[in-house]
Amino acid sequence: MSKNKTAGYKGPYGYQKRREGDGRSCVRYKCGLTNTIQDVLRQRPGWMEVKDDGEWDFNWCDVGWLRENFDHSYMEEHVRICHFRNHYELTRKNLMVKNLKRYRKTLEREAGRIEASKCDFFPRTFELPSEYHLFVEEFKRSPGSTWIMKPVARSQGKGIFLFQKLKDIMDWKKDGSRSEEQRDETQVESYVAQRYIENPYLISGRKFDLRVYVLVTSYIPLKAWLYRDGFARFSSTRFSLTSIDDQYVHLTNVAVQKTAPDYDPEKGCKWQMQQLRRYLTARHGTETIEALFKDVDNIFVRSLQSVQKVIINDKHCFELYGYDILLDQDLKPWLIEVNASPSLTASSQEDYEMKCCLLEDTLHIVDMEGRLTGREKRVGGYDLMWNDGPVYREDVNLETLGSACFTANTHLGCVNDRKKQLRQLLKPFPSKKRI
Amino acid sequence: MMDEGTELSLTIAQIVQRLKATHLHSQIERQAKECLHRPEIQLESLKEDVRNFLKASGWERKLQNAVYRELHVQPLPSHPAAPPEHAKEPLAYMRKAQVNWEKRILKSLNSMCTELGVPLARKRPAVEQKELTNKWNEMGTDEPDLSRFRPVYAPKDFLEVLISLRNPNHDSSEEASAKSHWGLIQVPLHDRDIPQMREAYSELSLTTGQLGIDDHTHVPPDLFESEHTRIGKKVVNEQDSAAAQQYSRQGCPTGLRADLWALILNSTNEPEDVMHYEQLKAGVIHHDLLVDNLIYKDVKLTASNDDYYFVFEDFLYQVLLCFSRDTAVLEHFSYNSATPPKSYIQGKVGVEEFAVVYPPNGVIPFHGFSMYVAPLCFLYNEPSKLYSVFREMYVRYFFRLHSVSSSTSGIVSLCLQFERLLQTHLPQLFYHLREIGAQPLRIAFKWMVRAFSGYLSTDQLLLLWDRILGYDSLEIVAVLAAAVFAFRAENLMEVTSLTSAEAVLADLSTLKVMPLIQIFLFATVI
Numbered sequence: 001m002s003k004n005k006t007a008g009y010k011g012p013y014g015y016q017k018r019r020e021g022d023g024r025s026c027v028r029y030k031c032g033l034t035n036t037i038q039d040v041l042r043q044r045p046g047w048m049e050v051k052d053d054g055e056w057d058f059n060w061c062d063v064g065w066l067r068e069n070f071d072h073s074y075m076e077e078h079v080r081i082c083h084f085r086n087h088y089e090l091t092r093k094n095l096m097v098k099n100l101k102r103y104r105k106t107l108e109r110e111a112g113r114i115e116a117s118k119c120d121f122f123p124r125t126f127e128l129p130s131e132y133h134l135f136v137e138e139f140k141r142s143p144g145s146t147w148i149m150k151p152v153a154r155s156q157g158k159g160i161f162l163f164q165k166l167k168d169i170m171d172w173k174k175d176g177s178r179s180e181e182q183r184d185e186t187q188v189e190s191y192v193a194q195r196y197i198e199n200p201y202l203i204s205g206r207k208f209d210l211r212v213y214v215l216v217t218s219y220i221p222l223k224a225w226l227y228r229d230g231f232a233r234f235s236s237t238r239f240s241l242t243s244i245d246d247q248y249v250h251l252t253n254v255a256v257q258k259t260a261p262d263y264d265p266e267k268g269c270k271w272q273m274q275q276l277r278r279y280l281t282a283r284h285g286t287e288t289i290e291a292l293f294k295d296v297d298n299i300f301v302r303s304l305q306s307v308q309k310v311i312i313n314d315k316h317c318f319e320l321y322g323y324d325i326l327l328d329q330d331l332k333p334w335l336i337e338v339n340a341s342p343s344l345t346a347s348s349q350e351d352y353e354m355k356c357c358l359l360e361d362t363l364h365i366v367d368m369e370g371r372l373t374g375r376e377k378r379v380g381g382y383d384l385m386w387n388d389g390p391v392y393r394e395d396v397n398l399e400t401l402g403s404a405c406f407t408a409n410t411h412l413g414c415v416n417d418r419k420k421q422l423r424q425l426l427k428p429f430p431s432k433k434r435i
Numbered sequence: 436m437m438d439e440g441t442e443l444s445l446t447i448a449q450i451v452q453r454l455k456a457t458h459l460h461s462q463i464e465r466q467a468k469e470c471l472h473r474p475e476i477q478l479e480s481l482k483e484d485v486r487n488f489l490k491a492s493g494w495e496r497k498l499q500n501a502v503y504r505e506l507h508v509q510p511l512p513s514h515p516a517a518p519p520e521h522a523k524e525p526l527a528y529m530r531k532a533q534v535n536w537e538k539r540i541l542k543s544l545n546s547m548c549t550e551l552g553v554p555l556a557r558k559r560p561a562v563e564q565k566e567l568t569n570k571w572n573e574m575g576t577d578e579p580d581l582s583r584f585r586p587v588y589a590p591k592d593f594l595e596v597l598i599s600l601r602n603p604n605h606d607s608s609e610e611a612s613a614k615s616h617w618g619l620i621q622v623p624l625h626d627r628d629i630p631q632m633r634e635a636y637s638e639l640s641l642t643t644g645q646l647g648i649d650d651h652t653h654v655p656p657d658l659f660e661s662e663h664t665r666i667g668k669k670v671v672n673e674q675d676s677a678a679a680q681q682y683s684r685q686g687c688p689t690g691l692r693a694d695l696w697a698l699i700l701n702s703t704n705e706p707e708d709v710m711h712y713e714q715l716k717a718g719v720i721h722h723d724l725l726v727d728n729l730i731y732k733d734v735k736l737t738a739s740n741d742d743y744y745f746v747f748e749d750f751l752y753q754v755l756l757c758f759s760r761d762t763a764v765l766e767h768f769s770y771n772s773a774t775p776p777k778s779y780i781q782g783k784v785g786v787e788e789f790a791v792v793y794p795p796n797g798v799i800p801f802h803g804f805s806m807y808v809a810p811l812c813f814l815y816n817e818p819s820k821l822y823s824v825f826r827e828m829y830v831r832y833f834f835r836l837h838s839v840s841s842s843t844s845g846i847v848s849l850c851l852q853f854e855r856l857l858q859t860h861l862p863q864l865f866y867h868l869r870e871i872g873a874q875p876l877r878i879a880f881k882w883m884v885r886a887f888s889g890y891l892s893t894d895q896l897l898l899l900w901d902r903i904l905g906y907d908s909l910e911i912v913a914v915l916a917a918a919v920f921a922f923r924a925e926n927l928m929e930v931t932s933l934t935s936a937e938a939v940l941a942d943l944s945t946l947k948v949m950p951l952i953q954i955f956l957f958a959t960v961i
Contacts, residue, residue, distance in 0.1 A: 204747045204812065205572055234746060238573040275743060278689055278894055282814050285690040286664075350742070415651075 027368045029058040032065050035345045036352060040359040046369070058368055063087070063341055075316045080366050083340060084219070084317045090307045091321070091340040093192045094127040094152045103306035119306075121299045122335045123195040127152075128172035135193050139166065146196040151189055159189075162196060169193065197334055201327040203279070205238040209336060210273070210325040212412060214300050214385070215362055219313040221388035224304055225365060226297070228381045228416040229354050230273040270347065272354075277413030280331075288331065296325060296333045297410050301386055303335060320362055357381060357418060364422070371426055379425060380418035383409050450505045458707045459501050463494050493674065500676035504701035507831055507907065510770035524772035526841045528602055533772045533839040536596050540799055541776045543587050548725055551583050555778065555793055557723045564720050571716070575739070575748035581732045586802035590884045593801075593837060594619075594877070597847055600839070617869055618854030619876045624841055626852040628859070632914070632956055636906065638684040639949075641957045646686025647898040647949030660688075667691045676701055684905035686898055686949070693814040699904050700827040704820045712819035715757035718795075722760075726794045730755045734805045743893050747812035751805050754822050758829075764796035767830035772840035773797075798834075803881075806888040807833045810896050832909055836884050844909040849883050850876055852910065856917040860959050864924050873933040878940050879916040886912050890943045899948050915948055918955035922946070 026046045031038055037060050041047055050056050059081045061069075066083045075081070089095050100122055108116035126135035128149075139147070149169060151159040163169055172191060200207045213227040271279075281289045300323065322342025326334045344359070346352030361380035365372075377384045377391060384391045391409040454460055467485050470476060470492075476484040489495045510522035524530045548555055559567070570577065598619045605623050627635065639645065644659030654660070663685060670678045671694045679698040687695045697703075719727075734751045738744040744751075758764070768775055775797025777790045808825050815821040835845045842848065857865045857875055868875055882890050886909065887899055902911050919940065920927065926939045 204750055204816070206746060238576065238749070269745070271743070271746070275893065279813055281689045282692060283816065286688070287690075289690075 027058055028054065028056045029060065030054075030056040031059075032061045033344065036355045037344050037359055040356055040363070044360075044363060058366075077315075078368070079316050080318060080368065081316055082318060082320065084216075084319050085312045085314060087311070087319055087340040089310045090303065091338050092152050093125075093150055093337055094190060096303070096307075096338060097122065097125040097127070097192060099306045099310060100303065103302070118298055119302050121295075121302070121333060123197060125192050125194040128169065128191045128193055130190075132173055136166070138195075142195075146198055147193050148196045149191050149193055151191050153190070159191075197326055197328055199329045200239065201329050201331065202239050203234070206234050206236075207239040208232045208234045208271075208276075210276070210296075210323075210327070210333075211342070212273075212296070212300075212323045212325060213342065213358055214304075214321045214323055215318065215365060215382060216304060216321065217318045217365065218315070219304075219308050219311045222304055222308055222386055223384075223388065224300065224386040225379070225382040226300065226385040226410050226412060227358055227361070228273070228383065228411045228414055228418075229358065230412065231351075231354075232271045232273065232276040234269040234271070236269055270351070272350075273413040274415070284331065292327075292331050292333065293410070293412055294408065296412065297385065297408055299323070299325065299333060299335050301390075303338065304386070318362075318366055320358075357416075361418065361422075364426070376425065377409055378421060380422050381416045383411050385410050446506075446509065449509065450502055453505055454498075454501055457501070458705065459497060463489065463498060466492070466494055496674055500674070500698070500701045503676045508767065508770065519769070522770060523768070523774075524840045526602075528600070528604075529772060529839050529841050529847075532596065532600055534774070536593075536839060537774060537776065540587055544725070544776075544799060547585065547587070553725055553728075555725045559721060559723050563723075567720050571753070573749055574752040575734075577731075579728070579731060581728060581735065584728045584732050586733060586736075587729060587799055589802040590881050593846075593884070594880045596839065597850060600847065616854065617858050617865055618851070619874050620847065620851045620854060622847065622851065624848055624851050626843070626848055626855060627910070629856070629956060629959060629961055632910075636684075636911070636956060638905075639902070639953055639956060641953060644685060645949050645953070646688065646901070647895070647947065648953065650686075664688045664691070667695065671695060671698065674698060680905055680907065682905075683901045687901045689894075692897060692901070696814065696904060697820070697824060700824055700831070702820070702823045702827050704817065704823060708823050709819045711763075712757060712822050715760050715822075716753075718760040719756045724759060724794055726759050726800060727756055729800050730759065730805070733800055733802060737803055737889065738805045738809045741809070741889055744806075744809040744812065744889075747809060750812045750816070750818065750821060751808055753818045754808050754825055755800070755805060757822055758826065759794045759796055759798070759800075761796045761826065762792070764798065764826065764830060765792065767834060768797060771834050771838055772842075772845075773834070773838040798829075801837065803885055803889070806885050810888055810893060810900065813893055813897070831907075832903060833886070835909060836886065846884065849909060849913040849916075850880065852913040853879055853883065853916045856914065856955075857920060860917070860955075861921055861924060864920065864927055867928055868936060871931055871933070871936070873930070873936040875920060877933070878937055879920070882919075882943075883912050883916055887915065887943075887948075891946060891948065892944045895946065895948045902952075911952065914955060915952055918951040919943065919946065921955055921959075922951055 026048050027044075028050045029041050029047050030050055031041055041060065042049070047058075057079055059079075061082060063083060066081075066085070070081075070083075070085055089099055100119060104116050104119040107119060124138055126132075126138065128135060139145070144164070146162055146164050148160065148162050149172075161168075172193075210230060210232050212230040215225040215227070217223045217225070277289065277293075280292070303323075319340060320342065322339035324336040324339070326336050328334065344355055346355055358381065361382050365379050365382060372379070377393075385408070390406075392406040393409045394406055396406070466489065470485060470488045473488065476488065486495075489498075514521075520530060524533065547553075567574075598621075600620070600622050602622050633640070637643070644663060646660070646663065649659040650656075667682060667688050668691065670682050671691055676698055679695050683695060683699060730752065734748060734755070738751055739748050765775060775792045776799065778793045807829065808821075811821055811825050811828070815824055832844065835842055836849075837846065839845075839847060854865075854876055865875060886903065887896055891899065899911065899915060903909055923939055927936060930936045930939060
């Protein structure tokens, strides 16, 4: 029978005994997915899988399970689950845009136009059919432009297409002339129409987008971590606006690329983030690319802030988001979307290892074992990006407060020497004295 | 032997001769004429004033860089009575071996040509020309049937040639077994030992700052990196070729590397360079060469399958197809032991006026050739600039990796150097590997032939090539090869076959080259 230990106690694996003290010395987990996360959970010392309806301390569930069960589950204080109840406010394309637009308006009202312009990282987007008329106005204002239609709730590139003529999207026309009967019969799926970025940054003629991982452990106050690794996903064919029907050119999702006729699984169409960062730095210089990555940080922070008041904050929840970012030729980053369930299936050995490390570090931060003090700025490959305020690399204290130069504590695409850092971080020592 | 004074005047005369024909000469001439209008040019001190003007406006520096470049590609000075082939390669037995090797390659090429019924060269019909022009930026999407084409040779074929090299004047019968060479290369070339290299590569010593070591995350940047970058910016601003070369010995910062390498190689992207490239491109459009298929095949088999370089597939075609047609490359054969294959117009065999070099640049690509270009795509994305840099790197360094010569940067010397370093400093390992039938050179050869391209991760490769440029020598490649074996020595001692030895050394992508080289050169107990 274990009793509550003091905060400084660290057992053989550093377990924190359950507060209710009912004697469990391991973490019982439930896992709804069958990919890399399964392996990571299984290999974690002291973690045991529970089957069926057993009680669990940790749940890595899919969003479907969440939708059906979250509201009916009672979770004890120490329990953790990998999604926020209404994550879709950030991850469904139409809601994300709605929240961002609203946040931008508030910012403009409260802090002025310049501050609000920092939110101009998403292309003009309209929800259809509800915003059809607004969309048409914008469409007519920019003749010859290309737009992309995306279903709000699907993933992996399904249902997406490009168009340049209004007639291609007649089905989404919100029109009082349609009879009641017609409207009931053909309930069109909700889509967003978004201005297509026609000048993406190309490497050797190929378009790519960035997948970045952001871990949020709390919305109020906002605490977010940025993972150093990520990747650039290349389209397997050369970019050209003349073939907008060729979705293999325009969509860089690995899932879509896999079905392309010349896809060679051995070839791989990804670059590690470090590779991309080095390439861009070699082409444009250090200062330019540091500024670019600062703009990318801005996207994460602002997008999270835009849903901060809407998301139901729950101390049991944490969420690992997969952000999709696109660069244009002027090196401006654009937010394409945020995924609540970024793919954890590995496309290669290298990819598998990266995802394992990502998930391990995620679990380190969730810290079921109680090994962290809560004051860490870095855990493995994660850097603390926002902690109810910006987090800086330099220690901010009375002495440094006067200095003008603070750098953000983010290292996207930088060296990830996580093993070394973890060895130092998770060293068990008897007590921590602060003078 | 000529005395130094005569040698120098001869070199100067040669350089002046070469530069007179260049665009730079006419530009400087024009500048000199135009500056006469300037107020500071006085008639009394005309020569002095014009000189000062050229200096202040940066033209003197450009001339310096051009001279510096010529010094790099000069054939070795030799006796006035020596025949030109001595400038290519002084040792007769090496020349003979190279000639025989070339005969074999040519035979292989010709037989492929006959077998497949494909002509060596063919003018493209207008329709095909138009198609190619449209597809120029995405030739990688083309999937021609290349199954019938085979690479003309692979590095391992070349290795066999090197292994069979013998100096007929060298009597090795008297050598005791302890002194004899355990490796595969059995020619008595001179190379440097570690104490000599410590002096030569002093900038790589343990006490000198390096990129690849002292820019590591835990080292505060003000210790070395910031200052080094500041100096690098200055070097680029000054546009000084020689300074850039010296600077590169300690590594080039990522953001400055493209400019620094272009400076070291004196690789410009002036209108005349762009025009030259466009002319080559026109050549590709008009004629189809048999070697084009070899290039396509090589790119598809190597670079396209590489995790880092697959993106640059199209650039590789744009560079290599033009390269094959560039007759300016023929100049380097004056100091290359190789000789371009010649073909004669029908009926005029042996008559020099009717000789045609094939391919036009005289270089037949082999399996892995495209990997010389691939890392450069990381730095340059304008095809004419990329082309210019690659061509210069080829005529200064890469050609030595696939021709038989006695040059210290030549592949024969590199192999010998590698084996000697291993035998001297890791005798137990070498002996063990020999016993299990895993001669180290059989594994290391493919790395060295490609100067490690495709084996190291890109950032590490670029750090290595920084030093090749900085020291104007490929010797460091042999040192790295030995250092890799030293690093994995423990695991290699456990293996019992060639296959398992290869497996231990199959993946070099996690290696950090500078620490390995530094430790091998400066921390090995002599």
